Amino acid sequence: MSFSRRFFAPVVLPADPDCSVLRDAVVDVGPEGRITYCGEAAAAPPIPDDVPRSHMSGILAPGLVNTHAHSPMTLLRGLGGDLPLMTWLQEAIWPAEARMRPQDAHAGMLLGCVEMLRYGVTTSAEMYAHAEEVADAALRAGSRVLIAPAYFDRPGGDWRGDLAAIGKWIDTDGLRFGPGERIELCYGPHSAYTLPPEALHATAEESARRGALVHIHVAESLAEDVAQRERHGSVPQLLKTSGLLDGRLLAAHAVHLSDSDIQLFAESGAGVAHCPGSNAKLASGTASLHELRAASVAVGIGTDGPASNDDLDLWEEARLAMMFCRLSTADPLALTAEDAFLMATSGGAAALGRTDIGELRPGTWADMIHVSVDGPHFAAGLDVADGHLLANLMWAAGSRAVTDVWVAGEAVVVNGETVRVDRIAAQRAAADATAHIV
Template sequence: MTVRFHAPIVLPCGSPFRVLRDATVDVDGSGTITYCGPRAAAPGHEGITTVELTGILLPGLINAHAHSPMTVLRGMGGDLPLMRWLREVIFPAEARLTPADVHAGMVLGSLEMLRHGVTTSAEMYYQGEQMADAVLRTGGRMLLAGPIIDLPGIDWRATVKHIDNWIDTDGRFIGPADRIELGYGPHSAYMLPADALRAVADSARERGALVQIHAAETTEEDTEQRASHGSVPRLLDEVGMLDARIVLAHAVHVSAGDIDLLSRSGACVAHCPGSNAKLASGIAPLAELLAANIPVGLGTDGPASNDDLDMMHEVQLAAMLARLATGDSTAIRAERALLLATRDAATALGREDIGVLEPGRWADLVHVHLDDPAFPRGADAPDAQLIANLVWGAGSRRVTDVWVAGEQVVADGESTRVDRAAAQADVSASAARLHG
């Protein structure tokens, strides 16, 4: 059974970047794309169902680094620098989180992202089973990295073993249409000994799993690592972590030598411009990372440090800050900024099944309505103007419909699966207790 999505504009976000006019995307019964191209050239099918759309159809956006259950902690310590914010506010609050708090926070975070057109997020947070259940309920997609940290009362060895056993028992992918991918989340080089980093790298390589790690986020956090090893990337290389499938979150304070090392190793980066700016962590050298052919995706970071989960906002910020940092208004063009949240983010996370509308990938689709002042000429605008209208003007506010693996999970701006009012009430109850 094939469903044909027809739209006046389709943005596959592949290579090369193309704007397709009067185009269709065909999706089979498994939720996989079988065709993306001009309507006139679409193959014939018996019993086909057609969904007529009026705006832009593009791939689901990908959040390459997030801690979405922190919706319950939003606004706490919002004017503190990173390390004080973590040690004085966030770590103590997280110690009081219950499994129900994490579940409620992830449900609402997933709903928020889906309504913004974000179909996939790479998450690092506690209570993995609660996280997975929450996303399976909303219908989103997630790369789940269980956080590994060395603190009093937390045994990093037991955490690594738990993740090993979960992957060995259930497989790396769980849920319909590979909704959840399991991986490892060593918090950072400054929160773990070298032996822990080495053990995580070994476990991840053995299972082909993704490693998500905070790296070189601020100048203060890794002073000891720089003194001992030269830089955080060099330390990660020494312990074998750069040989694994890895994405470094932030990578703000990296030298030319670090960038060369990351490029040669095949490591990837999750760039979080909004969080970096809010916490005054710095501006990551995005243009330099891309020039070195390092795969870069965009992330929001947590909703308590950003404080939203809107990837189109990150698309704008990434391009604007790169232009400011380089003094070049052409450093990151609108279409490349959009690719950082679609195709490039999928590459950074090691996923060839999402991020682009092409045969063989999951049908994670976003419909953006053109009835908005941001689109003064609607679909009749020239290609460059249309992309500029989407990236610089509309953002995510005109996202109306979202599908994951061909299943509609957002219709007319609201979830088809979960009662948003009830989800917000659950988070409100958790937040009241935690803030108190």
């Protein structure tokens, strides 16, 4: 067995199904950037003397998985901030995005990657235009992204051409590519209300041919849901008749679902991206998270775009998910800290149909974060019960405690700052792009 580095930590959270808390533990990373061992130090395999060793003082955990984002919208923060969803989209966001140039999208995505990496988010599922620039920005920052180029049926749009372009890109570069397979290409039909059924059928055929994920907004607002139910029974029912539920599917938001809709998702294996902050800000509603989880639907957490949230902090979304789920059920155990931690890591990976991220175990990519315990959020230290430690992590610490981040074993954040991107320069470039658009 070959090694590139051994990490020691007083606590390692592998994000396995039992939400184990490993004490005095080791994570070994191989030369390709994948984990070769994760477990107690006493049981770790011997390694040569020349293998580098890193002794961490806090908690090692998998990088967080943001299952739904439009990160180039860092340029549009605050735009139309007090409008309902459809008014916000039609009068503020879509006109601004029409003025966005490819280089603007690159600047917005680069700043979004910087923000997420500093918060410990190593993977994001992005739906946006200018997808090649989005991919290039992610590679520059060292992030892992699943990119779904968005397409619509509206004036100036060409969904058939956009659909064909995605297939050509996958056929040329592969479904996953880049160092550490950082880029995965997906299909991004925006929604059932912006595309005809014909487009959804065509997407189902093209994505199935390539084994690609389809990333789509589903039943986000009440107005959308009422209209779709009148025409098709429901959005999930339309997805079923179009063939999209026969392949890999990620349903973003999924706020307005009936029991039968949830059952359709459960039977098909579709994943859901739960976006509590955006849903609340835009008054879209509160998703039936408890019912989705009870039906064994794979649910991850998403930030949505940083113009509808208005940040990319997945720890905050996890806290909101816990609070809203407890409020809606009147049950303080409806979503625990352990549950939220897994939703933000391995659960997010499952919603994306990925088994190679979101968990620290042999074979997964070494996408990891180091959480410092040198702060008031861990005043009790690490020598507390496992549940107490996870509660402090999810309720109190969050993004402010993330100090170091690795993607595919490569350090991308050290002591709280990105090492591949100059954060100040990225902020200035984003400001220039925003001035052009807004």
